[in-house]
Amino acid sequence: MKVNTGKGSISLMTLIAIWSISLTVNLPGLAITPMLGNLDKIFPHTSELEIQLLTVLPNLFIIPFVLLSGKLSLSKSKIKIVVVALAIYLASGILYFFAKSMVDLIVISCLLGIGCGLLIPLAAGLLADTFVGKYRMRQLGIKSGLSNIALVIATYIVGWLNHGNWRLPFLVYLIPAIPLVLSVFLRGIPKADLYPASVTPSPDVKATAKVASKASVAGVPAKAIHAKVPAYVNDEENGKPCLVKDGFIISRVWSLITVYFFVCYATVIVSYYTPFLMQSDGMSDSDVGSVTAIFFLAVFLPGFILPYVVKMLRQTTLIACSIVMAGGIILMVAGHNFGVMCVAAVLVGFGYGVFQPLIYDKATQIVTDPAKSTLALAIVLAANYVSVSVTPFIVDGLRDIFDPHHLNNAFPFILNSVLLGIFTFIVIIFRKSFVFRIDRSYY
Structure with a gap:
């Protein structure tokens, strides 16, 4: 069976092999979470610093290696990088069973x-290389859905396994064995997609007029001008020139990183602070677990229906998502019962679930050189892990100013609702900009 990529086709098994990589990307840190409260019993004399290092260091290590992976993809075999990464991942999962100390x-x-x-x-780069246009958007949506549903299922498995030996939750880190076995089918990706040729500047990408003029007078060849000085490309919407450096459209890079950082921050608040909010309202741990699971299910769902959502909402897609997310956070502040919290979790999760794959797709459009698509994705994805790492510091820092005695468990959500309200206003004002615009090719 063949799958249409928008520029050809690949086998279904090759696509399944690419999909299977997404099963692993959201799992780091998951198996450790249930045991954090019992570390002093598992490992007597465990210090607070060691606990902080256990939760923070893995995420900090992810950030530079995400960027390294993007850089390596320019010169090394992407399939080999995948195999090596999966082998390291799987080896780590096995080593957990032999751990004897913090x-x-x-x-x-x-x-x-x-x-x-x-x-x-x-995980996203191979799809971005292989598919184009609406086919790429659909596949990135499925990738997002798979990674999130894998997290939901793994969370339940970890919770169930946690009632036995403390090592059992680490079984979830053996999941990389699945994509490692299927990696043989990655050879079905066309070489032209895996190794797209670097492009020379097109007619609409040009050096600054002043520099080009001086260079032409001096007899410098046109190609050398483009190679040595910053170039510009016209924005599709307003025709204004955008700086291009090393194949990256600089304004698009920073705008996309900023938006993704904020959207991740606005969402991770739910994971970090919902337990404290619900417990202060007298709800049980079981209720907290259910709301968290519903939240992740809501994040997962849009990935599989993304084309239909975009086709229905069109240019208002991201405006609607911003409003929905803001509404969900406000409900969390106002609602003091389980039912309202479930509805709020669905709203926030659904909005983020639409935002995420669309940002992935736009990450492939911040470069003028298709060979750098994976590197572009790596740069944007790094914003997610930076956001996850710094969110507690941002919230706690502002809390010390506005709620120094930490008396209000709703403070993170009140702060978030204000910020999301401002963000929604920005999305409406700049709805025709690159980040918030929905291209007609999507629907």
Whole structure:
């Protein structure tokens, strides 16, 4: 069976092999979460610093290796990078069963972060290389859905396994064995897609007039002008020139990174602070777990229906998502019962679930050189992990100013609702800009 890519076709098994990579990318840190409260019993004399290192260091390791993976994709075989990353990931999962101290757990978790960091950009990058247009958007939506549903299922598995031996939750880190076995089918990706040729500047990408004029007078060839000085490309919407450096459209890079950073921040608040909010309202741990699961299910769902959502909402897609996310956060502040919290989790999760794959797709459009698509994805994806790492510091820093005694468990959500309201206003004002515009090719 063949699957249409928009520029040809690949076999279904090749597509399944690419999809299977997404099963692993959201799992780091998951198996450790249930045991954090019992670390002092598992490892007596565990220090607070060691616990902080166990939760923070893996995410910090992911960030540089996400960027390294994008850089390596320019000169190394992408399939080999995937295989090496999966091998490191799987080896880490196995090593957890031999850990005998907190130091062992910290070192192994860092190794897991390295493997995952190398893998993350290629889970989306291989799809971005292989598919184009609406086919690429659909596949990136499915990729987002798969990674999120894998997280939901793995969360339940970890919770169930946590009632036995403390090592059992680490079984979820053996999942990379699946894409590692299927990696043989990645050879079905056309070589022209895996190694897209670098492009020379097109007629609408040109050096600054002043520099080009001086260079032409001096007899410098046109190609050398483009190679040595910053170039510009016209924005499709307003025709204004945008700086291009090393194949990256600079204004698009920073705008996309900023938006993705904020959207991730606005969403991760739910994971971090919902338990405290719900417990202060007298709800049980079971209720907290259900709302969290519903939230991740809501994030997963849009990935599989993204083309229909975009076709229905068109140019208002991201405006609607911003409003829905803001509405969900406001409900979390106002609602003090389980039913309202479930509805709020669905709204926030659904909005983020639409935003995420569309940002992935736009990441492939911040470069003028298709050979750098994976590197572009790596740069944008790094914003996610930076956001996850710094969100507690941002919230706690502002909380110390506005709620110094930490009396209000709703503070993170009140702050978030204000910021999302401002963000929604920005989306409406700049709805025709690159980041928020929905191209007609999507529908």
